[in-house]
Every structure is written in C-alpha cells, then in structure tokens.
Amino acid sequence: xxxxxxxxxxxxxxxxxxxxxxxxxxxxxxxxxxxxxxxxxxxxxxxxxxxxxxxxxxxxxxxxxxxxxxxxxxxxxxxxxxxxxxxxxxxxxxxxxxx
Numbered sequence: 001x002x003x004x005x006x007x008x009x010x011x012x013x014x015x016x017x018x019x020x021x022x023x024x025x026x027x028x029x030x031x032x033x034x035x036x037x038x039x040x041x042x043x044x045x046x047x048x049x050x051x052x053x054x055x056x057x058x059x060x061x062x063x064x065x066x067x068x069x070x071x072x073x074x075x076x077x078x079x080x081x082x083x084x085x086x087x088x089x090x091x092x093x094x095x096x097x098x099x
Contacts, residue, residue, distance in 0.1 A: 030036050069076040070083070084090050091097060 028035065032038070066079065068074060069079050
C-alpha cells in the first residue's frame with residue numbers, strides 16, 4: 001500500500017468543522033438576536049422613542065397650562081371666551097362671521 005502525500009481525512013474534517021463553526025459564530029455576531037445589526041436597530045428605535053417622548057412632554061405641558069388657566073385659582077378670561085365661542089358657537093353683537 002502506498003500512502004498519499006496529501007492531508008488526511010481527519011485533518012480535512014477538523015478544518016471543515018472549524019470553518020463551519022467560525023462561519024456560524026460570525027453570522028450570529030452580525031445577524032443574530034444580539035448581533036451588530038440588532039444593536040443598531042435598537043439604538044435607532046431608542047432615539048425615535050426619545051423624540052416621541054419629548055413631543056408628548058411638550059403636549060402634556062401645553063395641556064397642563066390650558067388646564068391651569070381655566071382652573072378656579074387662575075381664570076384667563078381670553079381663554080374662557082375662546083372656549084365658549086368654539087364650543088357654544090357664541091358671537092358678540094359687533095362681530096361679523098365669514099364662512
């Protein structure tokens with residue numbers, strides 16, 4: 001029997017398994033649930049949610065201001081007049097309505 005000078009089957013299997021494991025872990029590190037792409041998506045989502053939170057906080061502050069201005073402790077007559085006009089459709093005698 002003659003022996004070939006090429007690599008043995010065991011060495012080929014070892015390197016094939018090592019390559020397959022390397023490819024799997026590289027793929028998981030980039031595309032997996034905790035990979036690089038998912039981390040970028042989470043960062044972008046967190047930034048968008050922060051912007052939404054800031055917008056909602058501005059809206060809440062505006063509503064709190066309007067509520068305070070119509071409270072018993074502090075009554076803004078101009079705001080009360082505006083609300084009465086919009087809700088009840090009330091007009092003064094000297095006003096002209098344009099539709």
